[in-house]
Amino acid sequence: MIQLNHQMKGRMSLMRSAEQFYPSLLNWAGECDWIRVVLQTSSRTNPHAFRDRFTDYDIELYVNNLEWFLQDNWLSHFGTLIAAAPLKPAIDQLHITRLVLFDDGTKMDFQIYQLDLLEKVSQLPPEYDNGYEVLLDKDKLTPLFKPPSFQAYHVKPPTKDQYAELVNSFWWDTSYVAKSLWRDELFFSKYMLDSIIRINYLQPMIEWHIGVQHSWGVNPNKHGRWFKRYVQPALWTRIEQTYAGSSVEDNWNALFNTMNLFSELAIEVGAYLSYPYDKEMEERLTAYCKNIYTLP
Structure with a gap:
């Protein structure tokens, strides 16, 4: 028989809503000088995607101090962490991945990029063409982005x-x-x-x-x-x-x-x-x- 953690069950029944998440994210990002652009991608930005209470928040941060995010202290702003991947943050090709799960069941996938990479984007990468939303742009770096077609990952016929x-x-x-x-x-x-x-x-x-x-x-x-x-x-x-x-x-x-x-x-x-x-x-x-x- 599966043993339930009733404390965890109670927390997950109070999983934060989108109306709670976005102001918290943007207030934090707005006050952090290292963060210049905040994008959201994936299911929550694609009108053709299926969403439910467990849908992740896929957040991309473009920052001018990548090393600051090598410590996970900043994640405490979002709640009590119960798991993260990879085990330790590391810089890989000018970006850091932090996939995190909080005790209320909310999952956030952070991709943190050196700001220079955004300036080199000449056309929408597939993950943006599949759906993206600019949540914060402190320096007006994204107005030239094309709107997504939402077709990047459509099934393609084989040769x-x-x-x-x-x-x-x-x-x-x-x-x-x-x-x-x-x-x-x-x-x-x-x-x-x-x-x-x-x-x-x-x-x-x-x-x-x-x-x-x-x-x-x-x-x-x-x-x-x-x-x-x-x-x-x-x-x-x-x-x-x-x-x-x-x-x-x-x-x-x-x-x-x-x-x-x-x-x-x-x-x-x-x-x-x-x-x-x-x-x-x-x-x-x-x-x-x-x-x-x-x-x-």
Whole structure:
């Protein structure tokens, strides 16, 4: 049974609102001479993004004293810290990353840049084109920024070679899952099925399917976060059936479900893009895996 920390639960029920957060941020930034520009990016600035109570505040600070932020004392302004990453702040290519979580459940992702970098921005980087908002600009450095198009991370169709290589790699790697399941090598089989095959091959194929269904005009977010919002319920049920626990038999079922699902999506995407699909490769590897499944 999961043990609840009732004190933490009480704090999270009082998670600060946006109406509380922004004045606190801007009052602090306005009083700190090192900070010259404050930008907000990501979900809270993109009208097409999905937001809820756990949506991060993605804040970018452009400063003229980067070293001052190498100590985390400044974070106490925002509350009681319960975790931060990386473990210690460090300057990497003229910027510092502080991903922080507070005891009321509020998460803030700070990217802190040397001010000189802002002056070198000649066109919107993808993360700004996906959505940004200028919260504070003490020196009028941002008026020339173009408005975001919100299209930077839309699904893009694969080239013919990208599609063919991914299809080939998917079917090749199914053989590793089958052999490791027969050997009762659960850890390796899960690595191949749930990491390599799911993330490297099934995920982009689902993304391409979503691109086809939505005319390449949506962003399903990274690592399938918004897949459930963009696929039909029947397809989502099929995706759920590609997951399994620790039972070897369940993982065999998950493998075959993954193979069937990938085949259908790949054929659909290939037909839409007029790319050939290697059905013979699928049939050979499917027979190979099923033969291993029947071995004593």
